[in-house]
Amino acid sequence: MIRPDAPVLLDIRDLQARVEDKAILKGVNLTVRAGEIHAVMGRNGSGKSTLSKVLAGHPAYTVTGGSVSYRGENLLELDPEQRARIGVFLGFQYPVEIPGVSNLEFLRVATNARRAERGQEELDTFAFEDLVHERLKVVQMDPAFLDRSVNEGFSGGEKKRNEILQMALLEPLVAILDETDSGLDIDALRIVAGGVNQLANADNATLLITHYQRLLDAITPDYVHVMAAGRILRTGGKELALELEQRGYDWVDEELAAREVDR
Amino acid sequence: MSSPQAVGDLVSQPYKYGFVTDIETEKIAKGLSEDVVRLISSKKEEPDFLLQFRLRAYRQWLQMREPDWAALGYPPIDYQDIIYYAAPKQQAKKASLDEVDPKLLETFDKLGIPLSEQKRLSNVAVDAVFDSVSIATTYKEKLAEHGVIFCSISEAVKEHPELIERYLGTVVASNDNYFAALNSAVFSDGSFVFIPKGVECPMELSTYFRINSGDTGQFERTLIVAEEGASVSYLEGCTAPMFDTNQLHAAVVELVALDDAAIKYSTVQNWYAGDEHGVGGIYNFVTKRGQCRGDRSKISWTQVETGSAITWKYPSCVLQGADSVGEFYSVALTNNRQQADTGTKMIHVGPRSRSTIVSKGISAGHSANSYRGLVQIGPKAVGARNYSQCDSMLIGDQAAANTYPYIRSQQPQASVEHEASTCRISEDQLFYLQSRGIGFEEAVSMMVSGFCRDVFNQLPMEFAAEADKLLALKLEGSVG
Numbered sequence: 001m002i003r004p005d006a007p008v009l010l011d012i013r014d015l016q017a018r019v020e021d022k023a024i025l026k027g028v029n030l031t032v033r034a035g036e037i038h039a040v041m042g043r044n045g046s047g048k049s050t051l052s053k054v055l056a057g058h059p060a061y062t063v064t065g066g067s068v069s070y071r072g073e074n075l076l077e078l079d080p081e082q083r084a085r086i087g088v089f090l091g092f093q094y095p096v097e098i099p100g101v102s103n104l105e106f107l108r109v110a111t112n113a114r115r116a117e118r119g120q121e122e123l124d125t126f127a128f129e130d131l132v133h134e135r136l137k138v139v140q141m142d143p144a145f146l147d148r149s150v151n152e153g154f155s156g157g158e159k160k161r162n163e164i165l166q167m168a169l170l171e172p173l174v175a176i177l178d179e180t181d182s183g184l185d186i187d188a189l190r191i192v193a194g195g196v197n198q199l200a201n202a203d204n205a206t207l208l209i210t211h212y213q214r215l216l217d218a219i220t221p222d223y224v225h226v227m228a229a230g231r232i233l234r235t236g237g238k239e240l241a242l243e244l245e246q247r248g249y250d251w252v253d254e255e256l257a258a259r260e261v262d263r
Numbered sequence: 264m265s266s267p268q269a270v271g272d273l274v275s276q277p278y279k280y281g282f283v284t285d286i287e288t289e290k291i292a293k294g295l296s297e298d299v300v301r302l303i304s305s306k307k308e309e310p311d312f313l314l315q316f317r318l319r320a321y322r323q324w325l326q327m328r329e330p331d332w333a334a335l336g337y338p339p340i341d342y343q344d345i346i347y348y349a350a351p352k353q354q355a356k357k358a359s360l361d362e363v364d365p366k367l368l369e370t371f372d373k374l375g376i377p378l379s380e381q382k383r384l385s386n387v388a389v390d391a392v393f394d395s396v397s398i399a400t401t402y403k404e405k406l407a408e409h410g411v412i413f414c415s416i417s418e419a420v421k422e423h424p425e426l427i428e429r430y431l432g433t434v435v436a437s438n439d440n441y442f443a444a445l446n447s448a449v450f451s452d453g454s455f456v457f458i459p460k461g462v463e464c465p466m467e468l469s470t471y472f473r474i475n476s477g478d479t480g481q482f483e484r485t486l487i488v489a490e491e492g493a494s495v496s497y498l499e500g501c502t503a504p505m506f507d508t509n510q511l512h513a514a515v516v517e518l519v520a521l522d523d524a525a526i527k528y529s530t531v532q533n534w535y536a537g538d539e540h541g542v543g544g545i546y547n548f549v550t551k552r553g554q555c556r557g558d559r560s561k562i563s564w565t566q567v568e569t570g571s572a573i574t575w576k577y578p579s580c581v582l583q584g585a586d587s588v589g590e591f592y593s594v595a596l597t598n599n600r601q602q603a604d605t606g607t608k609m610i611h612v613g614p615r616s617r618s619t620i621v622s623k624g625i626s627a628g629h630s631a632n633s634y635r636g637l638v639q640i641g642p643k644a645v646g647a648r649n650y651s652q653c654d655s656m657l658i659g660d661q662a663a664a665n666t667y668p669y670i671r672s673q674q675p676q677a678s679v680e681h682e683a684s685t686c687r688i689s690e691d692q693l694f695y696l697q698s699r700g701i702g703f704e705e706a707v708s709m710m711v712s713g714f715c716r717d718v719f720n721q722l723p724m725e726f727a728a729e730a731d732k733l734l735a736l737k738l739e740g741s742v743g
Contacts, residue, residue: 056698059690084700092698096691100713106696109709113700149713150695166699 001202002222006033009071009174009205010055016065016230017054024050026230027066032174035202039216039241040209042227043249048209049093051227052178056090057083070174084110085117087204089172091163093179098150103162106150107132111169135168138195157188164195175199176207181215193218213245228252284369284475290349293478295342297321300448303348307417307451312428320437320447327441333604334633334665335573337546340511347449349479390415390454390470392483402466411495412457413468416484419455426457430488434517434554434581442513443550446482450515453483458493458524467723472501474510474534474545483514489524491557496527498723501534501570509537509572514549522557522584527565529722531730534570539628541600544572551578555587555616563590564607565721567730569737572601577635579608582616582644589618592721594730596737597630597662606636606667611644611677620651621717626662627738633665638679640672647677655685656714658707658738686714708735 010032017025024047032038042048054061055068057080068075075083098106111131112122123131136143139161151159160180167175177196181189196219200206208219216224216238224240225232233255234240291302300321304314329340389401390413406413412423420427437447454470474481489495512534518526528551537544547570553562564578574597580589591607609618618638626632638649655664670679688710696706711734712719719727 058694079703080694080697081700081702084698090698092695096689096695098692098695098710098713099686100716101696101709102713106699106701106709109701109705110696110699117700170699 001035003033003035003202006035006202007071008033010075010207011069012055012066013068014066015051015054015063015068017050017061017063019050019061023064024061024230025054028227028230028232030225030232032205032207034173034205036222037200037206037208037219039221039224039238040207040227040232041211041224041241041244043252044211046227047230048227049178050230052090052176052207052209055083055088055176056080081113084170084172085113087114087171087173089167089170089175091160091167091175091177091180093182093209095151095154095159095163097152097154099152101150102146103148103150104129104132104146107146107166107169110166114170132165132169135165138168138198139164140191141165156183157185157192160184160188160192161195164192164199167199168195171199171204173204174207175204176209178209179211180208181210181212189215189218213241216241226252228256288349288476290346290476290479293344293346295321295345295347295449299347303449303451306348306350307420309420310424312424313420313431316432316437317448320444321449323438324441324444324448327438327444329441333575333635334631334667335575335602335604337509337573337602340546342445344478345511346476346479347482348451349476350451390468392452392454392470392472406464406466409462409465410459411462411464412455414455416450416453416455416486419457419486423455423457426488427455427486430486430517430519431484432517434519434552435515435550440550442548443515446484446513446515446550449480450482450484453485453514453516454487455485456487456495456497458489458495460490461492462490463493464495467496467498469498469500472499474501474512478508479510481510481512481514483512485514485516486519487517487526487528488519489521489526489560491522491524493521494525494527496529496723498529498531498726500531509544509546511546511548512571514551516549516551516578518551518553518562520553520555520557520560520562520587523559524557525561525563526553527563528553528578529726530564530566530568531722531726531733532566532568532570532574533733535572536570536599536601537572539599541572544601545570547571547574547576549576551576552581553579553589554581555584555589555613557587558584558613559586560584561588561590563592563721565590565592565718566594567718567722567733568593568595568603568605569733571603574601574603574605577606577608577637579610579637580618581610581612582618582647583612585613585615587613587616589616590721591618591620591622592718593621594623594625594715594718594734595632595634596625596734597627597632598737599628599630601628601630603631604633604635606634608637608639609649611638611640611647611649611674614644615646615648616644617647618649620649620653622651622653623715623718624653624655624664625658625711625714625734625738626655626664627658629661631663631665633667635667635669637669637671638681639669640674640677640679642673644674645676647674649677649679651679651681652717653681653683654714655683656711657685657687704735707738711735711738 012030015028108128226234534545595603622634624632634653
């Protein structure tokens with residue numbers, strides 16, 4: 001929901017970043033206020049995924065210019081774990097498996113790290129089990145998943161639901177979901193979208209990185225941004241997503257070319 | 264790694280046991296000869312049978328060649344450049360701990376092993392060995408009330424020579440291997456444990472080995488005997504100062520379990536491992552073997568090896584008794600330039616004997632970590648069963664892990680199962696945990712703990728937590 005006087009949670013100004021020696025982000029500008037849902041769409045290679053990783057602090061990416069402030073604080077100078085603790089959440093496109101580390105234990109440690117940051121009491125094993133069983137309902141996951149190693153042997157859909165479960169436990173203020181819908185069948189998509197909608201409220205914001213319009217049928221965005229060549233090319237409402245669906249991305253190339261000419 | 268700064272910030276914690284105690288030590292000249300062997304025996308006032316034991320071993324050693332089949336590399340050891348006897352200059356072992364040189368007590372205090380009456384651990388009896396000489400043994404009287412003998416080998420030789428004569432060298436023969444022969448000739452001290460029939464030892468027993476001198480070799484000898492129906496849990500801990508030369512530690516441990524007896528032997532080894540360039544560090548060449556002589560007897564080895572420049576040891580079980588059980592649980596961690604060639608031998612002789620092997624190797628830095636194991640099933644071991652699981656974890660991309668499992672079976676009605684796996688700590692896994700608010704060190708620790716859980720669960724409770732922390736400490740700065 002758009003409220004012009006809602007607090008700014010994320011303010012990205014002219015963000016530039018590279019991976020190894022390749023420049024990927026070439027000046028991204030984006031402002032996200034509390035209560036909003038933003039969709040970032042674009043072709044492969046447009047920089048959408050890079051944006052999400054840079055915001056989360058992935059070590060493989062180097063910021064070469066611009067700034068990102070989170071609730072007024074410089075986000076870029078914080079370690080990934082600190083960013084997570086203060087409420088920035090990245091839902092991975094390909095959540096990695098971590099054999100030997102129990103899912104339950106991992107969720108408990110992560111939850112407590114966030115709680116500690118917010119000045120809340122840390123939960124012991126029993127209290128946490130109660131909490132997690134309640135949150136499992138958000139993603140309709142079987143408690144049996146808690147006893148397994150993190151993401152080990154999970155199907156694509158189960159991994160994505162595990163991501164949303166983490167969101168439900170960590171209660172981030174800015175949730176960046178990187179192609180959360182990729183690899184999901186209709187039912188899994190419905191559950192994931194349902195979870196995201198349930199968790200969205202007036203105080204937090206969601207950034208959906210997506211390729212396809214169909215996720216946006218289930219989660220209504222307030223803003224849709226089209227990314228190309230490391231920049232946001234155009235911003236619109238949810239109709240923009242429908243337009244992309246119908247027209248495809250070719251017009252983007254034309255627009256990019258036009259802009260080059262203007263220079 | 265999170266960032267180059269984070270790597271720098273994670274200062275490799277200095278080996279906190281690296282200090283040297285300034286104390287007067289009596290040492291003999293370097294070099295080994297029959298005269299040196301006689302000198303050692305006379306300094307310890309040993310009976311003739313033991314002198315002969317040493318001399319026989321020494322002569323055997325002269326005929327033997329140092330083995331070179333292990334996946335280890337090290338410069339040749341000059342056996343004449345080692346001092347074979349060093350002892351802190353205090354006379355006889357003190358009747359009361361108050362008479363022990365305070366500097367020695369302070370040393371053990373600093374190591375977290377307080378010996379004085381007020382501060383000692385209440386449920387663990389400790390034999391403190393400083394430079395291969397036993398300094399003090401706590402709770403001796405209390406244990407004696409149960410008939411349990413727990414003292415240094417040197418003392419046992421004087422007070423229970425018949426037991427020493429009966430059991431010493433019967434599990435590991437002097438000529439078993441090069442280092443066992445050397446040890447049998449020049450061993451200085453170690454622990455002796457004897458649990459009489461039917462007694463469940465009322466306390467954990469522990470020996471703490473502290474090396475202090477830089478140019479001496481360390482040749483401890485430990486002997487544990489559990490008579491029929493007896494049981495004991497024993498823990499061995501070890502640390503050494505940081506010298507930039509290598510020191511040889513060639514120990515021998517013998518365990519004997521009679522009918523229905525059980526011996527649990529745990530080791531947390533944290534010898535100085537050398538610096539990050541591989542300079543200095545202990546050579547840990549050890550022969551450890553247990554004989555399940557009796558029916559339904561059980562011997563369990565649990566080891567956490569985190570130190571030493573080189574670790575070369577195969578704690579083994581000879582399963583002679585019918586229905587006897589042998590177990591080996593091991594975590595071997597190597598970092599920087601450490602090398603390890605370690606594993607176990609389970610020799611099944613008796614029918615329905617069972618063995619379990621769980622080995623976890625963690626290789627980081629530029630280290631090399633090898634598991635070498637033998638499961639041997641003899642013709643009489645009808646119904647014998649073995650289960651082996653060898654897992655390797657690689658940290659970073661410069662470390663190496665190898666597995667050399669040997670299976671020899673002469674009994675068609677026996678079952679042998681072997682599983683192996685390899686995994687890595689990847690940057691992606693670390694980032695995943697960090698992106699959930701889990702700090703870098705805790706993330707590495709979680710992954711390593713998960714990997715080692717099966718083994719740590721076997722350690723006595725107090726030491727399981729220590730082992731977790733020790734591993735986390737040893738791995739600092741190793742990822743990325």
